[in-house]
Amino acid sequence: MLARAHTFTIEGLHTRHVTVEVDVRPGLPAFTIVGLADAAVREARERVRTAILNSGFEFPGRRITANLAPGDVPKAGPGLDLALGCALLAASGQLPSERLDTHALFGELALSGELRACDGTLAVAQAARERGLTALVVAPARAREARLVEGLEVPVAERLSSAVRVLSGGSADRLREPVSRPLLAAGRQAPPPDLADVRGQHHAVRALVIAAAGGHNSLLSGPPGTGKTMLAQRLPSILPLLSDEEAIEVTRIRSILGSAPLELVRRRPFRAPHHSITTAGLIGGGQRRSVGEVVLAHNGVLFLDELSEFARSTLDALRQPLEEGRVAIARARHAAVYPARFMLVAATNPCPCGHAGQGDRCGCTETELARHRRRLSGPLVDRIDLLPPLVREAPDTLGETPLTCSRGALERVIEARERQAARLGVEGIALNAHMDASVLRRHIRLDARCDSMMASAREQGLLSVRGQHRVLRVARTIADLNGSDRVRSQDLGGALALRPEATLGGRRAA
Amino acid sequence: MSRRADDPEPACEDCLRRSWLLARLSVGLDYRCIDVTRLMELLVLDDERLMHALAGRRRATLRSDYLRFDSAEIPRGDGVGTVCRHDAGYPSALRSCGAPPMLYVLGGPGRLGELLRRPAVAVVGSHKASDYGAEMARSLGRGLSASGVTIVSGLSDGIAVAAQSGALEAGGAGLALAGGGLDVGPPARRRSLVERLTRSGCVASELPCGCEGRRWSSAAAERIVAHLAKVTVVVEASDSAPDLASAAIARSLGRTVAAVPGRVTSRSSRGTNALLMDGARLVRGAQDVLELLHIDSPAVSVGEAVARARLEPRLVEVLEQVGEGRDTADKLIDRTGDVGEVLLALSELELLGLLTRGEGGRYVPRP
DSSP states (O other): OEEEEEEEETTTTTTEEEEEEEEEESSSSSEESSSOOHHHHHTTTHHHHHHHHTTTOOOOOEEEEEEESSSSSOBBGGGGHHHHHHHHHTTSSSSSSSGTEEEEEEEEEOOTSSSETTTHHHHHHHHHHTTOOOEEOOOOHHHHTTSSSSSOOOOBBBOOOOHHHHHHHOOOOOOOOOOOOOOHHHHHHHHHHHHHGOOOHHEEEEHHHHHHHHHHEEEHHHHOOHHHHHHHHHHHHGGGGHHHHHHHHHHHHHHHHHHHOOSOOOOOOOOOOOTOOHHHHHHOOSSOOOHHOOOOOOOTTTEEESSGSSSSHHHHHHHHHHHEEEEEOOOOOOOOEEEEEOEEEEEOOOOOOTTTSSSSGGGOOHHHHHHHHHHHSSSSTTOOOBBBOOOOOGGGGGGGGOOOHHHHHOOOOHEEEEHHHHHHHGGOOOOOOOOHHHHHHOOBBBBBHHHHHHHHHHHHTOOOOHHHHHHHHHOOOOOTTTTOSSSSSSHHHHHHHHHHHHSSOGGGOO | OOOOTTTSSSOHHHHHHHHHHHHHHHHHHHHHHTTTHHHHHHTTSSSSHHHHHHHHGEEEEEEEEHHTOOGGGSSOOTEEEEETSSSSTTTGGGTTSSSSSSEEESOOOOHHHHHSSSSSEEEEEOOOOOHHHHHHHHHHHHHHHHTTOOEEEEEOHHHHHHHHHHHHHHHHOOOOSSSSSSSSSOOOHHHHHHHHHHHEEEESSSSSSTTOOOOHHHHHHHHHHHHOOSSSEEEEESSSSHHHHHHHHHTTOOOEEEEOOTTTTTTGHHHHHHHTTTOOOSSSSHHHHHHHHOOOOOOOOOOHHHHHHHOOOOHHHHHHHHTTOOOOOHHHHHHHOOOHHHHHHHHHHHHHEEEEEEEGGGGEEEO
């Protein structure tokens, strides 16, 4: 007798629908699984057999053939266990098969017959709804995740026997409140560090607010101990929460990569990989986990501390995600495109010893400075719009009042973002940082004095063409923060003062 | 003995042999040159005595090579010309004792003579200049060059390079003395400067092509600079010996030594301030140097000076504050209040060429 069940397998960040077909007929007792199964799936035979027996069902002593269709898609992970077990029970007449056509099944079986949750439950729930299935049977641990998807029933099954009850038309298990773990809960809810902790460095704080408002990539440059890392860590606190659509994207990525979120992730991700990271770690690829930090930073912030210490090739690989907001990975055995639209914040010392600009303290030779500049130049820095130089503050600034708190800054950022969205909506983008040359021309609205300033910047050779676009984008954001419809000369002046060339430029190289 | 056919007036065999000998003794000279005076004493010796003093156990081999010398052995660099003291066009300033008998020249011996017919001023100083020093050197280069003075300097980082690029900015051209063979490529960061100098000015060296620069040879280049210039201006120098070498040589040759004052608290200005204390002439800008040269015409004002004359009062105020040491946006905003206005003023001053950015993005006034 033949039975069929629906389940899904995960490839990178994508889900693939899998039909599990099980056939049971007389012959020598055997249990064969075909259909490009990986080791975890082949081992399912033992788990499924024992779980069926321990749940009080009968394991047919006949010839059992299971096929995982489509036959050309490699299937990975233990999430197929439940579908395999239920299809087998249906094929041996222990379970009516009607509901197997409308219910997707996803979960790993324990030997005791208990159902275990698997990574990627949210993604599977989305795929099940898209496929037109009405319900997804999952283990309780990840059921909340699956219930984020609207229009899909999510019956909970603690054991194989409960799943059988659901599929026979019975009631699902009750979903218990998650066990409260006070320490963890507190960590989740603790607000991110606040801008009010930053004393002095007003110029850099203002630049950070501009970066947050327009989504601009920025580079913080300054001697050690001036607060570069401190500032970067406070960037998430002045970014608006994720929209519904973005939140689902982020939660889905988290779900697949194994950090089970209990609810929709609303706060923007902040990823700060160490500078020893490899290209595969940053972008993706590699053997097992083929998703990199740029994908984890999707819709959030990627912070690269000590930028000049990163391998050159690793930084060059950031070009595509920075430009296109996605990353395409092609390896010998798989190829995939992942979303990776993030804001880049980098930090660097102004010179190898870190003390440049402090009179006699810097002991670097011209050769060392030239090498440092060379490491920072190149395609990555070309995509950085803002560079606020940080300087060592006098010790008495510690007693000063901070420039702003995160809440106040966040309000201005949200207001500026609304202005941008209203203006740029027709172009299909939301932030000034994403304006390309033609969009920029249509929306920049310079006043007369700005034109002459830009002209003289060109004459002086202060800005390349790309540099002019960067300055104009930032000027547009400053105008949005100031609530101004046109870009005034003050806005442009501010953008010029923050242009990266000013600090990185090789003036001394003559 | 073969002469080089394609050189219009090539240096004579004896002078070429002298440069060949210096290149051969380069390592020995480097070993002895810890003291500049000792180096000067060695460089006035004739070939025979120089070999005796430096060749050591390899003296016999060296002497036989010396006797069999053929100028064809000296590698030829692209576009490198030669001129020696047996030639009428040789700079008269180099005919004194201790000056090299010949020079290898990039940019043509003819142009070398042309440059040195004008008054020459040496702009020298530390290899690691502060933003202030570099801007002063650049401004002296610009101002003097615009008034028809030839800037002579070494070709090392810091003051020398800043002065030469200042001269080129004003459309003039200078003479730079390299510390090694002219075909030994300059570091990448200096390549464009050397190219521009070759196009409109000159780069010269007393060492043959293929000879790498060493410590002694950059000090020896400084000696040629001092010989060539009527006035030597030390823009910024710490109290270390290499920074002050040019001033010491110029003084021993009886040339006028002048210095640009710096902050008393800054180590990188200790040497210049000490020179002023010892009686060097004080230089605040190109005009002061022109007076030392007894050139009456006022310094030709370059674009920036014209702009400075018509500056709005709000820009003047910001410019003055930057000059007083409030060189970051934060320091200026604390003082004046309005963020937008201050940043606008700073950017406008930068666009006018009156401010530039130094290390760590600090604002530096351009004198």
